[in-house]
Amino acid sequence: MTEQMQSEQGQAVVDSAKADKTIIHVEAMNKWYGSFHVLKNLNLDVAQGERIVICGPSGSGKSTFIRCINRLEEHQQGKIVVDGVELTDDVRQIDSVRREVGMVFQHFNLFPHMTVLENCCVAPIWVRKTPRKEAEATAMEYLKRVKIPEQANKYPGQLSGGQQQRVAIARALCMKPKIMLFDEPTSALDPEMIKEVLDTMVELASSGMTMLCVTHEMGFAKTVADRVIFMDGGEIVESAPPHEFFDNPREPRTQQFLKQILHH
Amino acid sequence: MSESMAPPKRAFAPIRWMRENLFNTWYNVLLTVVVVYMIGTSVGPLLNWLFLDATFTGADPKDCIGDGACWLFINQRLNFFMYGFYPDAQQWRVDIMFLLLAVAFVPQFIERFPARRWLGIFGMTGLPIIGYILIPGGWFGLEEVQSHKWGGLMLTLILAYVGIIGSLPLGVILALGRRSEMPIIRGFCVIFIEVWRAVPLITVLFMASVMLPLFLPEGMNFEKLLRALIGITLWQSAYMAEVIRGGLQAIPRGQYEAASALGLGYWRKMRLIILPQALTLVIPGIVNTFIGLFMDTTLVLIIGLFDILGTVQSTITDPSWQNVATEGYVFVAFCFWVFCFGMSRYSQNLERKLDTGHKT
Numbered sequence: 001m002t003e004q005m006q007s008e009q010g011q012a013v014v015d016s017a018k019a020d021k022t023i024i025h026v027e028a029m030n031k032w033y034g035s036f037h038v039l040k041n042l043n044l045d046v047a048q049g050e051r052i053v054i055c056g057p058s059g060s061g062k063s064t065f066i067r068c069i070n071r072l073e074e075h076q077q078g079k080i081v082v083d084g085v086e087l088t089d090d091v092r093q094i095d096s097v098r099r100e101v102g103m104v105f106q107h108f109n110l111f112p113h114m115t116v117l118e119n120c121c122v123a124p125i126w127v128r129k130t131p132r133k134e135a136e137a138t139a140m141e142y143l144k145r146v147k148i149p150e151q152a153n154k155y156p157g158q159l160s161g162g163q164q165q166r167v168a169i170a171r172a173l174c175m176k177p178k179i180m181l182f183d184e185p186t187s188a189l190d191p192e193m194i195k196e197v198l199d200t201m202v203e204l205a206s207s208g209m210t211m212l213c214v215t216h217e218m219g220f221a222k223t224v225a226d227r228v229i230f231m232d233g234g235e236i237v238e239s240a241p242p243h244e245f246f247d248n249p250r251e252p253r254t255q256q257f258l259k260q261i262l263h264h
Numbered sequence: 265m266s267e268s269m270a271p272p273k274r275a276f277a278p279i280r281w282m283r284e285n286l287f288n289t290w291y292n293v294l295l296t297v298v299v300v301y302m303i304g305t306s307v308g309p310l311l312n313w314l315f316l317d318a319t320f321t322g323a324d325p326k327d328c329i330g331d332g333a334c335w336l337f338i339n340q341r342l343n344f345f346m347y348g349f350y351p352d353a354q355q356w357r358v359d360i361m362f363l364l365l366a367v368a369f370v371p372q373f374i375e376r377f378p379a380r381r382w383l384g385i386f387g388m389t390g391l392p393i394i395g396y397i398l399i400p401g402g403w404f405g406l407e408e409v410q411s412h413k414w415g416g417l418m419l420t421l422i423l424a425y426v427g428i429i430g431s432l433p434l435g436v437i438l439a440l441g442r443r444s445e446m447p448i449i450r451g452f453c454v455i456f457i458e459v460w461r462a463v464p465l466i467t468v469l470f471m472a473s474v475m476l477p478l479f480l481p482e483g484m485n486f487e488k489l490l491r492a493l494i495g496i497t498l499w500q501s502a503y504m505a506e507v508i509r510g511g512l513q514a515i516p517r518g519q520y521e522a523a524s525a526l527g528l529g530y531w532r533k534m535r536l537i538i539l540p541q542a543l544t545l546v547i548p549g550i551v552n553t554f555i556g557l558f559m560d561t562t563l564v565l566i567i568g569l570f571d572i573l574g575t576v577q578s579t580i581t582d583p584s585w586q587n588v589a590t591e592g593y594v595f596v597a598f599c600f601w602v603f604c605f606g607m608s609r610y611s612q613n614l615e616r617k618l619d620t621g622h623k624t
């Protein structure tokens with residue numbers, strides 16, 4: 001079992017090197033909910049260390065798309081390769097992808113029955129088999145990085161929304177992932193808490209983490225993103241570096257979306 | 265800018281409280297007077313019967329004179345009510361089990377008791393193993409005591425304990441199975457649960473004691489008590505599964521997703537994230553089911569097992585004692601009340617302790 005895992009990881013290293021540092025490869029991917037065609041022929045290559053912001057109107061399939069990347073949703077056609085491992089029905093492959101991909105949700109989804117520290121340690125201990133002491137030390141390090149080490153022994157229910165979201169980021173980071181997915185991490189927050197979460201994300205971006213963020217924080221997209229992707233009706237309509245995307249959008253749908261969102 | 269102030273004090277003034285709550289309107293005055301009168305006229309005689317006029321000690325039935333309860337009856341037959349027909353010389357084995365039961369579970373009520381958790385774990389793992397060795401005997405030089413000799417409170421506790429300890433894990437597995445994505449597993453669990461839940465326990469017991477032997481191959485005729493235990497446990501686990509499924513359904517999808525996204529596999533996700541929350545949510549339902557089971561164990565009377573109710577009932581008809589039925593039933597009720605009230609209190613403690621201030 002361990003041998004298999006090691007060889008798999010070895011395989012992953014070889015593959016990603018071959019693919020010239022492409023860490024996520026999505027090719028001709030389609031997904032349906034019943035008969036509803038929610039994702040249409042998506043293609044995307046993400047290089048290691050790249051920071052991508054995905055935006056688009058509500059219901060355009062942004063969440064569904066990034067949830068396919070760690071197989072919280074299953075795609076029916078096409079190919080998704082993450083860190084050299086293709087996502088198929090094979091549970092071991094799914095698990096090995098999930099170990100390397102952290103995710104932050106709109107509604108935090110912290111485990112309410114565990115303290116902040118336990119939230120951060122549970123996956124390293126049970127998935128990575130890190131000794132408890134070491135896992136706790138790592139967790140404290142990341143809690144410091146998101147600036148809430150003093151809350152380590154509180155329960156999530158005792159924290160503000162912004163604090164909870166920063167714990168959620170720390171929890172994902174404790175697994176030392178290669179990729180971080182963010183699904184509208186600030187949309188459920190009160191306005192005064194958005195900044196503390198965005199600051200954490202900016203800091204994370206500067207550390208070289210590969211990031212895919214679904215967000216409508218255009219300021220964040222302008223300063224941090226390498227590429228902005230606009231989705232509408234289940235398609236990738238436009239994909240461009242931020243200055244091009246905001247100053248010179250090519251597609252009329254993008255122009256209209258930007259007009260609406262920047263007027264607020 | 266206003267200064268922050270201390271909350272207004274709520275002084276406790278009994279007279280004012282009574283005036284505001286008991287004597288504030290003419291009908292409340294009337295109600296209060298009537299209720300106080302009723303309490304006054306019933307509590308006194310009850311106390312007299314229970315304690316003041318009661319006979320506690322003596323040598324034989326004739327010592328029970330006076331108007332009070334004849335507790336001498338309970339006192340004299342206590343051995344039978346505790347152990348049934350378990351031989352006197354071997355009763356120390358049962359006593360050890362009573363003691364271990366108390367050692368394992370009484371500390372659960374004491375917040376700061378050292379090693380409380382380990383005692384609880386012992387109560388659910390080591391205790392049944394020791395019981396399985398000690399009570400039937402027949403090995404390690406222990407004289408064998410066949411199960412038809414077991415009875416009284418001891419039998420009641422065995423039935424309830426095995427039912428509780430067995431049905432909880434079975435119920436968890438059935439509840440998980442019923443929510444499984446694999447059709448065969450789900451189908452099996454649905455059928456199992458719906459079949460057992462649709463049958464009254466009394467029928468299950470009858471089938472276990474009368475019908476099951478007809479289906480079993482020749483020579484595989486295991487004891488009546490064991491059959492009753494299996495029947496009770498399976499029947500109870502179907503109920504337990506539905507209670508637990510209610511808890512599982514109340515856990516938001518985000519919890520499953522967050523656990524999966526962290527790379528936790530199915531069993532770890534369930535054990536570490538989902539079940540602790542789901543079980544906490546349904547503690548009242550679980551304990552309610554336990555209490556129901558505790559009461560239902562009395563039904564074994566109909567297949568000829570003598571639990572505490574059975575032993576008392578068979579004794580109160582003894583002609584040498586006169587009119588001791590009330591005493592007998594009060595005693596049985598009291599025994600049941602002690603255990604069921606204990607479980608209820610324990611569940612309330614647990615709920616308070618597990619509340620982490622999260623409301624969804």
Ligand SMILES: Nc1ncnc2c1ncn2[C@@H]1O[C@H](COP(=O)(O)OP(=O)(O)O)[C@@H](O)[C@H]1O
Nearest residue numbers: 033036038056057058059060061062063064065
């Ligand atoms: N589990 C589901 N079953 C059926 N339809 C769904 C499901 N989840 C999402 N959808 C639909 O898929 C579309 C895309 O949803 P989503 O990816 O959440 O959009 P976004 O995140 O861009 O707002 C929406 O029209 C939504 O109603």
Ligand SMILES: [Mg+2]
Nearest residue numbers: 062063064184
């Ligand atoms: Mg969404």
